[in-house]
Amino acid sequence: MNEHWLVRRSTIRLLWILFVAVLALTVLLQLLFPVHGHFGIDASLGFNAWYGFGACAAMIVLAKALGWLLKRPDTYYEREHGNGNGGHD
Numbered sequence: 001m002n003e004h005w006l007v008r009r010s011t012i013r014l015l016w017i018l019f020v021a022v023l024a025l026t027v028l029l030q031l032l033f034p035v036h037g038h039f040g041i042d043a044s045l046g047f048n049a050w051y052g053f054g055a056c057a058a059m060i061v062l063a064k065a066l067g068w069l070l071k072r073p074d075t076y077y078e079r080e081h082g083n084g085n086g087g088h089d
Contacts, residue, residue, distance in 0.1 A: 023049065 005011050027046040037043030042051075 027049050030045055035043050035047070037047070041047065
């Protein structure tokens with residue numbers, strides 16, 4: 001059976017190269033078209049790229065911490081009710 005084109009290693013590699021090239025191009029275009037920021041730091045080269053990356057990384061860390069805080073064992077309901085069906089007899 002043939003693999004779907006999106007799961008082939010060659011396609012994944014090509015997509016990564018294309019995504020990185022597009023992202024690099026958008027940052028380099030800022031050299032040709034300067035950005036006039038409102039707060040000073042937002043006019044720095046590649047601000048949107050590193051701010052977006054930092055925000056995404058912070059959301060991942062927050063989600064991991066929240067998952068750790070709210071995580072319950074697989075047998076949480078079985079232990080509570082003792083019969084394994086969530087208390088429904």
